[in-house]
Amino acid sequence: MLELQNVNITFYKNTVNERRALQNVSLRLEQGDFATVIGSNGAGKSTLMNAISGFYDIDSGRILLDGEDISYQKEYKRARKIGRLFQDPLKGTAPNMTIEENLGLAYTRGARRGITSGIKKRDHGFFVEKLKTLDLGLEDRLKTPVKLLSGGQRQALTLLMATIVTPRLLLLDEHTAALDPKTAGKVLAITEEIVSKNHITTMMITHNIQDALTYGNKTIVMSGGRIVLELSGQERKTMTMERLLELYSSTANDTFSDKMIL
Amino acid sequence: MAMTTIMGALELGLILALMSVGMFISFRILNIPDLTVDGSFTLGSAFAATFAVQGQSGTGVLLAVVAGALAGAVTGLLQTKLKIQPILSGILTMTALYSVNLWVMGNKPNLSFFGKDTLFTPFERFLPELAAKIVPILLLLAIVTILIRLFLGTQLGLSLRATGDNEDMVRASSINSDAMKILGLSLSNAIVSLAGAVMAQYQVYADISGGIGMMVIGLASIIVGQALLGQKGGVTRGFVAAITGAVVYRFILTFALQSGMASNDLKILSAALVVIAISIPEVKKFIQKRRARRHA
Ligand SMILES: Nc1ncnc2c1ncn2[C@@H]1O[C@H](COP(=O)(O)OP(=O)(O)OP(=O)(O)O)[C@@H](O)[C@H]1O
Ligand SMILES: [Mg+2]
Numbered sequence: 001m002l003e004l005q006n007v008n009i010t011f012y013k014n015t016v017n018e019r020r021a022l023q024n025v026s027l028r029l030e031q032g033d034f035a036t037v038i039g040s041n042g043a044g045k046s047t048l049m050n051a052i053s054g055f056y057d058i059d060s061g062r063i064l065l066d067g068e069d070i071s072y073q074k075e076y077k078r079a080r081k082i083g084r085l086f087q088d089p090l091k092g093t094a095p096n097m098t099i100e101e102n103l104g105l106a107y108t109r110g111a112r113r114g115i116t117s118g119i120k121k122r123d124h125g126f127f128v129e130k131l132k133t134l135d136l137g138l139e140d141r142l143k144t145p146v147k148l149l150s151g152g153q154r155q156a157l158t159l160l161m162a163t164i165v166t167p168r169l170l171l172l173d174e175h176t177a178a179l180d181p182k183t184a185g186k187v188l189a190i191t192e193e194i195v196s197k198n199h200i201t202t203m204m205i206t207h208n209i210q211d212a213l214t215y216g217n218k219t220i221v222m223s224g225g226r227i228v229l230e231l232s233g234q235e236r237k238t239m240t241m242e243r244l245l246e247l248y249s250s251t252a253n254d255t256f257s258d259k260m261i262l
Numbered sequence: 263m264a265m266t267t268i269m270g271a272l273e274l275g276l277i278l279a280l281m282s283v284g285m286f287i288s289f290r291i292l293n294i295p296d297l298t299v300d301g302s303f304t305l306g307s308a309f310a311a312t313f314a315v316q317g318q319s320g321t322g323v324l325l326a327v328v329a330g331a332l333a334g335a336v337t338g339l340l341q342t343k344l345k346i347q348p349i350l351s352g353i354l355t356m357t358a359l360y361s362v363n364l365w366v367m368g369n370k371p372n373l374s375f376f377g378k379d380t381l382f383t384p385f386e387r388f389l390p391e392l393a394a395k396i397v398p399i400l401l402l403l404a405i406v407t408i409l410i411r412l413f414l415g416t417q418l419g420l421s422l423r424a425t426g427d428n429e430d431m432v433r434a435s436s437i438n439s440d441a442m443k444i445l446g447l448s449l450s451n452a453i454v455s456l457a458g459a460v461m462a463q464y465q466v467y468a469d470i471s472g473g474i475g476m477m478v479i480g481l482a483s484i485i486v487g488q489a490l491l492g493q494k495g496g497v498t499r500g501f502v503a504a505i506t507g508a509v510v511y512r513f514i515l516t517f518a519l520q521s522g523m524a525s526n527d528l529k530i531l532s533a534a535l536v537v538i539a540i541s542i543p544e545v546k547k548f549i550q551k552r553r554a555r556r557h558a
Contacts, residue, residue: 053434074438075433076432076433076436076437076438076439077436079433079434079435079436079437080436083434084434086430090428091428091430091431091434092430092431092434093428093431094423094424094427094428094431094432095427095428096423096427097420097423097424097427101420101423102424104417104420105417105420105421105424105435105437106435108417109435109436110436111417113416113417113418113420113421113437114416114417114418115413115416115417115418115419116416116417117415117416117417118415118416118417118419118420119415161435162434
């Protein structure tokens with residue numbers, strides 16, 4: 001369960017460039033919730049995820065994960081519980097290390113890393129099993145340096161790495177945006193499968209309105225650093241793409257948030 | 263070249279190879295240009311010589327390793343906790359080490375312990391003269407390299423490698439990248455200091471300026487080795503390249519000296535070698551492009 005209480009982040013505070021990237025953001029996701037997040041460029045979606053993951057320090061407010069206050073925990077410590085994927089496929093893997101070594105590293109997430117072998121014999125079969133589920137033929141290329149993989153393959157591998165030890169929260173920041181439509185569809189399908197199979201609480205940022213409604217059980221619309229709309233249940237089911245698109249595009253100007261507040 | 267000259271070049275080359283193996287950890291695995299090296303190499307020599315004078319060579323070498331690790335940790339702390347640029351962090355530690363090294367050597371700029379027992383003494387008893395130095399040096403180099411290579415295959419070792427490869431990914435994988443950098447720099451400088459200690463034991467002598475230019479020599483070894491063995495390949499190949507490069511480098515120097523080059527000119531030769539080895543890929547590219555253009 002993820003809970004945000006009145007979280008604020010302001011960049012370049014007290015200068016002419018002051019930018020309130022998150023304004024009193026409060027949010028609650030239950031265990032197993034899969035929320036999609038939409039909003040125009042600069043709405044604060046990535047900042048929201050970066051605040052949760054600890055990449056940015058928050059100015060005020062509280063962030064709770066399964067009841068534990070992680071507001072001021074170091075990024076690498078939060079990473080024990082939070083899996084993360086970025087838009088850039090290059091960010092999620094170590095290019096000069098092999099597929100197997102990358103998986104070995106991911107598999108020790110949250111554990112104390114000591115001087116026992118990084119890739120144990122008994123893990124080998126497990127990695128092969130997991131790679132097979134991706135259906136990209138990576139199971140035959142365990143010794144290949146990751147830099148030789150395509151963007152889509154790397155992103156699928158990153159997804160596997162982020163979830164090989166089931167995280168308590170999965171953050172996906174436009175993780176298919178850099179992929180061609182076919183590969184993007186495939187990575188999304190794998191995402192859906194892994195998330196639902198393991199009941200992982202998930203947030204997924206996307207600019208694809210159709211995806212935002214198709215995947216998950218909640219949709220969050222952001223604008224100007226605020227959450228301006230939360231859709232779930234019946235309201236979400238009956239929401240059409242056209243209607244949401246209307247709301248979505250009007251978030252580009254701030255009148256939308258005003259309307260929503262009124 | 264006389265046999266003794268060849269053996270001498272090989273012995274010195276292998277001691278430099280040990281240093282290059284250490285530097286490989288910071289320069290290649292962590293991707294950090296670490297300028298602590300000149301200071302930590304002398305640090306090792308200083309400890310080895312100071313204790314050898316009292317007939318305690320073993321203790322001296324052990325302390326050299328510990329002191330080198332501490333020096334590396336200082337550079338790591340400056341970089342990670344105080345956010346000082348990697349290059350500047352190394353320069354600061356190196357500068358401070360100059361004073362430290364003088365303290366260790368009792369404020370003497372050089373120490374000779376001719377006639378005292380060294381690490382080589384026990385080997386001299388049962389090995390022929392020609393082998394008495396090269397065998398222990400080779401053994402030490404092999405043990406250190408194998409241990410480091412095994413370490414890099416452990417969970418901790420993988421974390422260290424990933425830190426140099428993709429820091430974004432590392433933090434997202436719950437690895438404390440700061441701790442990894444400190445660990446890596448400690449390890450690196452411990453080995454560099456060990457090489458300095460072995461060098462002092464080998465020469466039965468330590469000099470406060472003995473470490474000057476060592477960073478460039480180590481870099482030359484790593485790069486020359488890579489130019490010879492190719493860019494590709496994993497960590498093992500990198501170590502083999504660094505060792506090969508160091509030996510080749512030393513032979514080039516010996517050859518230059520033999521053909522009448524003044525020892526004062528050695529440093530400019532070292533620098534030139536680095537430039538040449540680094541520029542080989544660029545030159546190759548340039549030639550290929552020209553060829554392609556001509557055929558177009
Ligand atoms: N590190 C930073 N320093 C200064 N300003 C920042 C920083 N990161 C984000 N911002 C600003 O905060 C605001 C929100 O940015 P954010 O990246 O969260 O938007 P986003 O919703 O993810 O947009 P996009 O859809 O383009 O990815 C923007 O105005 C941006 O310029
Ligand atoms: Mg963004």
